[in-house]
Amino acid sequence: MTAEDDTPPAALAPLLARFSLGAKHLVEPGPDAAALRWMTAAALRAPDHGGLVPWRLVAVAGAARERLARAFEAAAAEAGKDAESARLERERALQAPVTLTVVARIDAGHPIAPVHEQWAAIGGAIANLLNAAHALGYGGKMLSGGKVRSATLQRVFCGPGEQLVGWIVLGTPARAMRPRHDKPAPEQVLSLWPAAPAVPTPPADAGRTED
Numbered sequence: 001m002t003a004e005d006d007t008p009p010a011a012l013a014p015l016l017a018r019f020s021l022g023a024k025h026l027v028e029p030g031p032d033a034a035a036l037r038w039m040t041a042a043a044l045r046a047p048d049h050g051g052l053v054p055w056r057l058v059a060v061a062g063a064a065r066e067r068l069a070r071a072f073e074a075a076a077a078e079a080g081k082d083a084e085s086a087r088l089e090r091e092r093a094l095q096a097p098v099t100l101t102v103v104a105r106i107d108a109g110h111p112i113a114p115v116h117e118q119w120a121a122i123g124g125a126i127a128n129l130l131n132a133a134h135a136l137g138y139g140g141k142m143l144s145g146g147k148v149r150s151a152t153l154q155r156v157f158c159g160p161g162e163q164l165v166g167w168i169v170l171g172t173p174a175r176a177m178r179p180r181h182d183k184p185a186p187e188q189v190l191s192l193w194p195a196a197p198a199v200p201t202p203p204a205d206a207g208r209t210e211d
């Protein structure tokens, strides 16, 4: 493999092809308990300073989605949204076959892993989970929005010291889809640090003396 070779290594094919699919593009079947367990196992392989696992997941599927719909509706009312917006929030909860609530458990006083590293671990876990879902043939998307600040939803999902990160919607892609977002070329974010700082080249007339 060379830097110029554009053929992706076979082992990376699922990672390089992953993209997000929102709830309106997801249909049944959603991942079952076994698939969710493997996705969670993949999330747990993410880098995690101190091994704190500063997150947990709450899976909402089947009939429990009605309960999520009521909670989303209540959050919309709490935020002063009109009846139509509240109805849309209800529908959001019912649309995806499975919704995983992502809850953060940040230890602000941890002696080894500062807060930003714990958030980095949460991001890694989310990415690993979505990659695992994609590799298993499911579509998914991480969503947050103003709802994460809803006192109603925080009460429903969080215990003391916990915060709502958002929701990962999961299901079977409704049809073959393509990524919607172009990504930068790797060279735009990857540079090779030289072993020694470049020696500044002297200007062409350096050393010339006035006569």
Ligand SMILES: Cc1cc2nc3c(=O)[nH]c(=O)nc-3n(C[C@H](O)[C@H](O)[C@H](O)COP(=O)(O)O)c2cc1C
Pocket (backbone or CB within 6 Å): 018, 019, 020, 021, 126, 141, 142, 143, 144, 145, 165, 166, 179, 180, 181
């Ligand atoms: C923590 C987190 C919260 C997000 N919240 C939203 C959101 O509320 N709405 C949204 O459209 N995208 C949200 N995104 C971005 C999408 O999940 C997705 O990454 C983005 O649309 C880019 O699509 P791609 O993954 O196919 O590149 C969020 C991502 C993260 C990591």
